[in-house]
Amino acid sequence: MKKNRRLMYYIIAGIIVLLLPVIVRNEYWTVVFVRVIINMIVALGLNFITGLIGQMNLGTAGIYALGAYGSALLTNKTGCSPWLGLLFAAFLGLVIGVALGYPSLRLKGVYFSLTTIGFTMIVQIFLNNLTGLTGGSQGVQHIAPFTLFGMAIDTYVKSYYLYLIFALVALFIANRIVNSKWGRLFRSLRENSDAVEMMGVDIASVKIKAFCVCAVFGTIGGAMFAHFYRYISPATYTTDVSMNYVLMVLVGGIGSVPGTLVGAAIITILPELLRGLGEYYLITFYIIILAGILAFPNGWIDAGQRLITRIKSHNTVKQKGA
Amino acid sequence: MLKVSHIDTFYDNVQALFDVSIEVGDEEIVAVIGSNGAGKSTLMNSIVGAVEVRHGTREFNGQNISKLKAHDCARKGIVQVPEGREIFSKMTVRENLEMGSYCIKRNAKEMNDKLGQMYYLFPKLKERAKQKAGTLSGGEQQMVAIARGLMADPKLLMCDEPSLGLAPVIVDDMFDIFQRVNKEMHIPILLVEQNAFMALDISNRCYVLENGHMIAEGDSKDLARQDTIRKAYLGG
Numbered sequence: 001m002k003k004n005r006r007l008m009y010y011i012i013a014g015i016i017v018l019l020l021p022v023i024v025r026n027e028y029w030t031v032v033f034v035r036v037i038i039n040m041i042v043a044l045g046l047n048f049i050t051g052l053i054g055q056m057n058l059g060t061a062g063i064y065a066l067g068a069y070g071s072a073l074l075t076n077k078t079g080c081s082p083w084l085g086l087l088f089a090a091f092l093g094l095v096i097g098v099a100l101g102y103p104s105l106r107l108k109g110v111y112f113s114l115t116t117i118g119f120t121m122i123v124q125i126f127l128n129n130l131t132g133l134t135g136g137s138q139g140v141q142h143i144a145p146f147t148l149f150g151m152a153i154d155t156y157v158k159s160y161y162l163y164l165i166f167a168l169v170a171l172f173i174a175n176r177i178v179n180s181k182w183g184r185l186f187r188s189l190r191e192n193s194d195a196v197e198m199m200g201v202d203i204a205s206v207k208i209k210a211f212c213v214c215a216v217f218g219t220i221g222g223a224m225f226a227h228f229y230r231y232i233s234p235a236t237y238t239t240d241v242s243m244n245y246v247l248m249v250l251v252g253g254i255g256s257v258p259g260t261l262v263g264a265a266i267i268t269i270l271p272e273l274l275r276g277l278g279e280y281y282l283i284t285f286y287i288i289i290l291a292g293i294l295a296f297p298n299g300w301i302d303a304g305q306r307l308i309t310r311i312k313s314h315n316t317v318k319q320k321g322a
Numbered sequence: 323m324l325k326v327s328h329i330d331t332f333y334d335n336v337q338a339l340f341d342v343s344i345e346v347g348d349e350e351i352v353a354v355i356g357s358n359g360a361g362k363s364t365l366m367n368s369i370v371g372a373v374e375v376r377h378g379t380r381e382f383n384g385q386n387i388s389k390l391k392a393h394d395c396a397r398k399g400i401v402q403v404p405e406g407r408e409i410f411s412k413m414t415v416r417e418n419l420e421m422g423s424y425c426i427k428r429n430a431k432e433m434n435d436k437l438g439q440m441y442y443l444f445p446k447l448k449e450r451a452k453q454k455a456g457t458l459s460g461g462e463q464q465m466v467a468i469a470r471g472l473m474a475d476p477k478l479l480m481c482d483e484p485s486l487g488l489a490p491v492i493v494d495d496m497f498d499i500f501q502r503v504n505k506e507m508h509i510p511i512l513l514v515e516q517n518a519f520m521a522l523d524i525s526n527r528c529y530v531l532e533n534g535h536m537i538a539e540g541d542s543k544d545l546a547r548q549d550t551i552r553k554a555y556l557g558g
Contacts, residue, residue, distance in 0.1 A: 181424065188410050188421050195408040197372075199474060200396030200425035 017164070021157045030156040032272050034228055037163045038221050040264040043248040044174040044257065045217020048210045050246055051255040052183065054190035055104055059116030060245040062123035063100075063215050065237035066092050067222025069127060069134060072143045072232055082146045086223045093219035097212030104211065105204050120239055127234035139233025143226050159228050166224060170217060175257050177213065186210055187255065247289060253299025262301055323348050323510055324369070324400070324478055329378030331361075331368045338364045339534045341378075346478060346512050351504050353513045353521035353542065355555055356531035362514040363405055365531065366482050369512075370395040370402060383477070397425055399477030405514075406486065407467040411456025415447055418455050418466050422473030440469040443499065461492035465499075472503065479503065480512045485520065493517065497524050518555035522546045530555075 016023075021030050042064060049057045070092045071085030103115050127134045134140065146153040146162060153162050177183055185206060188196050197203050226232050248267045253259025270288065274281040296303035324346040331339035339361050346352045356362050367373045369380060372392040380388045387395060396402070410418050419440055420433065428436065441448035444465045450458060455466050464484055471479055481500070485493040497520050504511055515521035522528055522542045530538040530551065538545065545551050 184413075184417065184421065185424065188413065191410045191412055192408050195404060195410070196421075196424075197393050198370075198396055198402045198404060198408075199422060199470075200393050202391075202393045 021160050027156055029272075030160055032269060034156060034160050034163055036265050036268045037160070037167045038224050038228070039245070039248060039268050040167055040261050041170045041224070042218050042221035043245055043260045043264040044170055045214040045221070046245050047174070047249050047255065047257070047260045048177070048186060049214045051249045051260065052178070052186035052190060053207065053210055056109075056113040056246065057100075057116050057214070058113050058239060058242045058246065059100060059119040060218055061237040061239060061241040062116075062120035063093070063096055063218035064222040064225070064241065065120075065123050065127060065234070066096060067219025068226040068232050068237075069140065069222075070219065071223035072140045072226040073133065075144050075227075076140060076142070082144050082223075082227045085227070086220065089219040089223035090216050093216030094212050096219065097215035098208055100215065101208035101211035104207055117239055117242070120237065120242055124234050124237055127237070134234070137234060139231060139235075140226075141231050143230040143232070145230060146227050163224060163228070166220075170220075171257070171261070174217075174260075178255075178257050251289060251292060251300060253301040256299070256301065259299050259301045263299075266300065323350075323383060324512070325381040326369060327379050327381075329368055329380070330376050331364055332374050332376055337534065338373075339368060342368075342531070342534070342536050343378075344369075344529055344536070346510050349504065349508055349510055350527065351500065351511045351513065351525045353515055353525035353528045354531055355515055355518040355521050355528060357516070357555075359533075360531040361534040362516075362531055363482055364534075366402060366480055366512075366514055367392075369480065370400055396474065399475070401471045401474045401476035401479055403467050403471040403479065403481045403484065405482035407463050409455045409463055409466050409470065411454065413455060414452050415455050415458070415466055416451045418470050419447075419473050422470035423475070426473075426475060436473060440472060443472075443502065444469055461488050461495070464488060464492075464496060468496075468499065468503075472507070472509075476509055478510050478512065480514075482514045483516060484513070485515060485517045493520060500524060518551075522556075 020033055024030065024033075042060060046057060046060055049055055067089040071082065071089040074080065074088050075082050075085040100116065100119065104112055107115055128137055130136075145159075148162060151158075153159050185196070185201065189203065189206065193203055196206075244267055248263035249260055250263065251266055252261065252263030267289070271281060271285045274284050277284055292300060324344075326345070327343045328341050329339060329343070330337060330341060342361075342365060344352070344354070344365070354362050354365060364373060368375050370392045371380075371387070371390055371394075375388070378388075379386065382395075382398060382400060385398070387398065387400075390398070410421060413421070416437070419437060423433070423436065441451075446462055447465055447469060450462060455463065458466065468479075468481065468484065471481075484496055484500075488496065500511055500513065501524055503509055513521055513525060522545060525542045527540065528542040528545050529536055530545070538548075538551065546556070
C-alpha cells in the first residue's frame with residue numbers, strides 16, 4: 001500500500017516533468033528549466049566531494065568552464081559532432097579530477113577551498129588571455145547544437161527533452177554510486193579517514209576517484225551549457241557560480257541525491273521568481289537561503305518530511321479524539 | 323607470526339623509538355605496557371608503517387613488510403583497533419561493522435553469518451544494530467571498534483588502549499572478550515595498555531616500554547612478580 005502510493009507520487013512527478021514545457025508554453029521559463037537540469041547534473045557531481053567526502057570545493061566554475069570551452073572549441077575548430085565534444089569534455093573532467101584530487105590529499109579544510117578558488121581564477125585568466133584559442137573576453141560564438149538522428153536540437157523545448165535524458169542517466173549513475181559500497185566509503189572518509197585506512201583502503205586512490213566523478217559531471221554540464229546557449233564567454237564562470245553550486249548541495253540536504261536535485265531546483269528557480277523585486281531580488285534571494293539554512297539545518301527535504309509526519313500524526317490524534 | 327627487529331622511529335627529527343624489537347607468536351596474547359608518552363602508540367603505528375621508520379625490519383608470517391603502507395598491512399591481515407575508538411559516529415552500528423569488511427568480498431549470506439558471529443560475541447551490539455554509533459556508551463563504542471576490526475578477518479589484531487576511559491567493570495568485560503577472541507577464533511592479539519594490571523593478567527608475554535626504549539620483556543606472570551615492575555606500574 002505504502003509502496004504503491006510512493007510509486008504513484010513518482011509517476012505524477014514524472015508526468016509533470018515530462019509535460020512541463022507543454023504546460024508552461026513560455027520560452028523564458030523553458031530556458032530556466034533547462035538550466036535547472038544542467039545545474040542538477042553539475043551539483044550531483046559536486047555532491048560526491050562536498051556532500052559526501054566533506055571537502056568544500058569552490059572550483060566548480062573552473063571545471064564547468066573547461067568542459068564548456070573544451071567541447072565548444074573542439075566542435076568549432078574541427079567541425080566535428082558535438083557528441084565528440086561531449087566525450088572530449090568528459091575526458092577533460094578525468095584530467096581535472098586527477099589534477100585537483102592530488103592537492104586534496106595534502107590540503108584540508110579552508111586551504112583546500114582556497115586552492116580550488118585559485119583554480120577557477122587561473123582558468124578564467126587563461127580563457128580571457130589566450131585570445132587566439134578562446135576568443136578572449138569576446139567568448140566563443142556559433143557553437144553547433146547537438147544533433148539526434150539527423151535532427152538538430154536547436155529549440156528550447158527539444159533541448160529540454162534531450163537534456164532530461166542526460167539528467168536521468170546522471171541521476172541513475174549518481175544514485176548507484178551514493179547507495180553503493182562506494183557511497184558509504186565516501187561518507188566514512190568524511191567522518192574518519194584514519195580509521196578507513198586501517199581497514200585496508202587506499203584513501204588516496206578513493207579520493208582521486210571521487211574527484212574524477214565530480215569533475216566529469218561538471219565538465220559534461222559545461223558542455224551541455226555550451227551547446228545549449230551556443231555562446232560562451234569567460235565572464236560567466238566566476239567564483240559566485242561555484243558558491244551557488246555549493247549552496248545547491250547544502251540547501252536540499254547534504255549528501256543525499258534527492259536533496260541535491262531539490263537544491264539545484266531551488267537555487268536556480270528562486271532568483272527568477274524574485275525578479276519582480278527589481279534590484280532587491282538578489283538580496284532577498286540570499287536572505288531566504290540563509291534563513292532556510294538556519295531554520296532547516298538538515299536541508300529542505302528533511303524539513304518537508306518532518307512537516308508531513310507532523311500533519312499525519314496531528315490527523316491521527318484528531319481521529320482518535322473523535 | 324609478527325617479528326619486528328631493531329626499529330628506530332622518528333617524527334621529523336625527533337626520535338620516538340630507539341632500537342625496539344617485538345615478537346608475537348601464533349595464538350598468543352602479547353601486551354605492551356608503559357606510561358604516557360612511552361611510545362606505545364608509536365610502536366603500533368610503526369608496525370603498520372603509518373609513521374616514519376628509519377631503521378630495522380618488520381616481518382609478518384615470514385614476509386618482509388618494511389616497505390608496505392598502512393592500508394597494505396591491513397589487507398595482509400594486521401588489523402589495528404585505534405586508540406580512542408575512531409568509529410564512524412554518524413553511521414549505524416551495523417554500517418560500522420560492514421565498513422570493517424570493506425576489503426573482503428562477501429555475499430549477503432556470508433556477511434550475515436559474519437555479523438551473526440559478532441553479535442554472538444557482543445550481544446549488546448545486536449540490540450543497538452540500527453542505532454547511530456555515536457549515541458552509544460563508551461564501552462559499547464569500544465565494542466563497535468573491536469567488532470569492526472574483527473570483521474576484517476584479522477590474522478593479527480592490534481588494540482591500542484582499549485580500556486581508555488572505561489569503567490572498571492566494563493574493562494573486565496573487555497578483557498574477557500580478548501581472551502575469547504584469542505581462544506575461540508584463534509587470533510593472536512597485540513595489546514597496548516596503560517592498565518598494566520589487566521594487561522599482565524590476560525597476556526602470555528609482556529613488553530615494557532619507557533621513553534622509547536624497551537626496558538623489559540618476558541613472561542607476564544614473571545614480570546608481574548618483579549619488584550621494579552610492581553613499583554612502577556602496579557602500585558607497589
